[in-house]
Amino acid sequence: MALKVYNTVTRTKETFQSQEPGRVTMYVCGPTVYDYIHIGNARPLIVFDVVKRYLTQQGYDVRYVVNFTDVDDKLIRKAEETGSTVPELAAKYIEAYLEDTRTLGVDGAIHPRVTENIPEIIVFIEELVAKGFAYESGGDVYFRTLKFPEYGKISHQNIEELQFGIRVEVDQRKEHPQDFVLWKAAKPGEISWPSPWGEGRPGWHIECSAMAKKYLGETIDIHGGGQDLQFPHHECEVAQSEALHGHPLANYWLHNGYLNINNEKMSKSLGNGLNVREILKTFRPEVIRYFMLAAHYRSPLNFSEETVRQAENSLERIQNSLANLEYRLKSAADLPEDEELEAALARIRDFFFAKMDDDFNTADAITAVFDLVAETNRYLKNAEVSRMSLERIQALFAEMNEILGIWSAKEEELLDEEVERLIAERTEARATKNWARADEIRQLLTDQGILLEDTPQGIRWRRK
Numbered sequence: 001m002a003l004k005v006y007n008t009v010t011r012t013k014e015t016f017q018s019q020e021p022g023r024v025t026m027y028v029c030g031p032t033v034y035d036y037i038h039i040g041n042a043r044p045l046i047v048f049d050v051v052k053r054y055l056t057q058q059g060y061d062v063r064y065v066v067n068f069t070d071v072d073d074k075l076i077r078k079a080e081e082t083g084s085t086v087p088e089l090a091a092k093y094i095e096a097y098l099e100d101t102r103t104l105g106v107d108g109a110i111h112p113r114v115t116e117n118i119p120e121i122i123v124f125i126e127e128l129v130a131k132g133f134a135y136e137s138g139g140d141v142y143f144r145t146l147k148f149p150e151y152g153k154i155s156h157q158n159i160e161e162l163q164f165g166i167r168v169e170v171d172q173r174k175e176h177p178q179d180f181v182l183w184k185a186a187k188p189g190e191i192s193w194p195s196p197w198g199e200g201r202p203g204w205h206i207e208c209s210a211m212a213k214k215y216l217g218e219t220i221d222i223h224g225g226g227q228d229l230q231f232p233h234h235e236c237e238v239a240q241s242e243a244l245h246g247h248p249l250a251n252y253w254l255h256n257g258y259l260n261i262n263n264e265k266m267s268k269s270l271g272n273g274l275n276v277r278e279i280l281k282t283f284r285p286e287v288i289r290y291f292m293l294a295a296h297y298r299s300p301l302n303f304s305e306e307t308v309r310q311a312e313n314s315l316e317r318i319q320n321s322l323a324n325l326e327y328r329l330k331s332a333a334d335l336p337e338d339e340e341l342e343a344a345l346a347r348i349r350d351f352f353f354a355k356m357d358d359d360f361n362t363a364d365a366i367t368a369v370f371d372l373v374a375e376t377n378r379y380l381k382n383a384e385v386s387r388m389s390l391e392r393i394q395a396l397f398a399e400m401n402e403i404l405g406i407w408s409a410k411e412e413e414l415l416d417e418e419v420e421r422l423i424a425e426r427t428e429a430r431a432t433k434n435w436a437r438a439d440e441i442r443q444l445l446t447d448q449g450i451l452l453e454d455t456p457q458g459i460r461w462r463r464k
Contacts, residue, residue, distance in 0.1 A: 001357045003058070005222075006298060008230065008253040009153055013359055016252065018221050023061045025216040026052065027250070029208055029225040029233065030066040030111070033093040034074040036275040037100055039288075039303055040226070040259045040266050046289055047256045047297040047360075048224045049106040053403045054356055065215045066109040067208060068094055071201055076190055086191045087115070100276045104285045105405040112215055114207045118193045121202045121210040124244065125182045125195075133243040137173040139185030139198045145178045148239045154253060155231035180236050182206045205236035212249065213241065223250035227257055256297045262304045274303070287312045290406040293362040314370075319407055321373040322397060324380055325390060327460045332387035341389050344375045345396055352400055362404065369400055419450060426452070427459065 003016040018024045028048045031041050045066070055062050070090035079086045090113075101107070114121070125141055128134035134143050145151045145159060152158050159178055171177075181203040186192035192199040202210075212220055218241070225234065234253065241249035260266060266273055279288065291311035295301050352368035355361040376393050379385060401407055426441040442452055445461075453460050 001354055003357045004359055005252050005254060006359045008255050011156075014252065018060065019219065019251070022059065023063070024055050024222065025063050025220040026055075026222040026224065027065045027067075027208070027212045027216055027220055028109075028223075029229055030068050031097060032069040032072050032074055033090045033097060034072065034078045035093060036096055036277050038266070039261070039274045039276060039279060042104060042276050042288065043259050043292055043297075043301065044224065044226050044256050045101055045106050046104060046292045048254075049108075050293060050362060050403060050405070051222070051224070051254070051360055052108060053405065054360060057399075057403055063216060064109045065212065066111055067211050068097075068111055068113045069204065069207060070094065070113045070115050071191060072204065090115075096277070100280070103280060104276070105289055105408075110215060112211045114202060114211075117207070117211055117214060118202070120214050121206055122183075122193075122195050124210045124213070124240070125202075125206060127244055128182065128240065131244065133240075134182055135175065136197050137175075139200065140173065140181055141183035141197055142174055142179040143182055143236070143240060143243075144175065145180070145239065146176055148243050150242070151178075151239050152235060154234045154238055157231065180205060180232065182240070205233055206240055208233070209237050209240045209249070212237075218245045219248050220250050222252045222254060224254040224256075227255045230255060254297075257295075257300045259301045259303055261302075263302055283308055283312065286405075286407050287315055289404070290315045290366075293404055293406060294366055296359075296361055296363045298359075299363075315406065318369060318373055321376050322407070323460075325376055325393060325397075328380055328385055329387065329390050329394070332385050332390050334388075335384065335386035336388070337386055337392065338379065338389045341375065341379050342392065345372070345392060348372050348375065349396055349399075356403065365400070365404065366406075369397075369404070369406075372396060372400070419445065423452070423459065423461070 004013040005016050006012070007014050026048070028044060031037055037045075048064075048066075052062050052064050068090070071086055075086050075089055078084075079089045082089065094111075094113075098111075125134060128143065129136070129141065132144070133147050134141055182205075183195060183197055184200050184203055185197070186199040186201065190201075192201055212223070223234070223237075238249050258265070261274060276288075287308060291303070291308050292301070294311060294314070348368050348371045351371070352365050355364035355368065358364075372393070379389065379393070422441050422445060426438050426445075429435075429437040429441065445452060450461050
């Protein structure tokens with residue numbers, strides 16, 4: 001089955017084909033680094049990390065770019081409030097971003113910064129002015145939306161509809177109310193760079209167009225981001241890039257759905273924003289990844305303690321099955337592979353990859369993981385198990401997780417002498433039918449974060 005992706009522009013699923021065989025270029029809009037990333041930022045980062053992982057698993061060399069907007073009104077205001085400089089503030093939150101995303105299992109992207117690409121942005125704007133798609137007014141430079149007939153094709157609106165939605169007073173320096181800024185003249189004391197139009201800094205939209213071009217080329221395979229970026233950000237990116245180059249900015253546009261907090265839209269006015277760093281004090285990063293991927297990426301998602309606890313419990317089922325599998329491997333017999341199990345594993349694997357090929361349907365792919373859990377648990381009930389079969393199960397778990405990244409391998413920790421003594425004492429207490437002492441020791445170990453499981457093959461333990 002060929003990979004199909006839902007293209008926001010055509011609103012249909014299309015068979016994916018990269019421009020260059022064996023190579024994929026992908027750009028995802030990154031954060032404005034004036035604060036710690038919030039849980040809404042985390043959704044596209046995790047979603048498109050899985051897209052990258054899957055394409056890599058399919059044999060593509062993926063060149064993946066996630067930019068940092070490190071100069072912006074928000075950065076300037078916060079720097080003033082905190083007595084810092086914009087570069088100092090940006091450096092602090094870029095470092096925090098990299099820490100938090102690595103914790104979430106997200107890595108492997110190129111991270112260009114706006115401030116490192118000012119010359120390329122200025123050249124891009126100059127070329128738009130030369131072609132008549134942009135104009136200077138009062139030290140600012142604006143894009144002429146009326147000159148680009150396809151403006152609105154990402155959000156599926158026309159300029160008249162967009163104009164109707166404008167509620168703020170129109171800037172009289174613009175030729176048309178929907179024209180958007182490419183270069184902003186600097187206010188006194190603001191961070192700025194010299195340009196043909198005077199001291200200033202880039203507008204938000206032009207940054208991504210210039211960096212996508214520099215790092216990936218004039219046309220890229222996949223451009224991704226949150227649904228909230230369709231308008232105006234991605235709409236403006238398309239207009240700038242396609243006006244200048246005369247061909248598509250991206251062949252496939254992918255957008256993840258909104259994330260709500262306790263059934264309400266996340267917003268500063270509601271004061272319900274949750275940053276990832278705080279959430280990770282309560283939930284393990286694998287739980288957050290599982291939560292994000294348990295729904296299809298285009299579906300809306302509601303973040304609440306209840307829904308994340310459900311994800312935590314589901315993930316626990318997977319990890320318990322993996323722990324039981326590892327335990328039985330220690331005493332597995334050198335038997336032939338179980339043919340019935342082999343057939344089940346093949347069906348599960350086919351189902352998993354069919355769902356990933358269907359627009360990265362991680363929700364159904366996780367269903368395949370639980371099918372594997374069920375088969376594993378069924379097989380482990382046998383008095384004797386084949387080492388080869390267990391290794392086949394283990395390999396399929398690993399193959400799925402290489403894409404999803406929803407659990408991590410735990411290094412076995414050594415029990416200290418006191419805990420070893422307690423386990424030995426409990427075994428003796430059970431042998432002499434001293435159930436009260438056996439239960440007392442179990443509780444004592446539980447309080448130390450060690451859970452005991454009595455299995456037909458003996459006592460096994462695991463840490464909480």
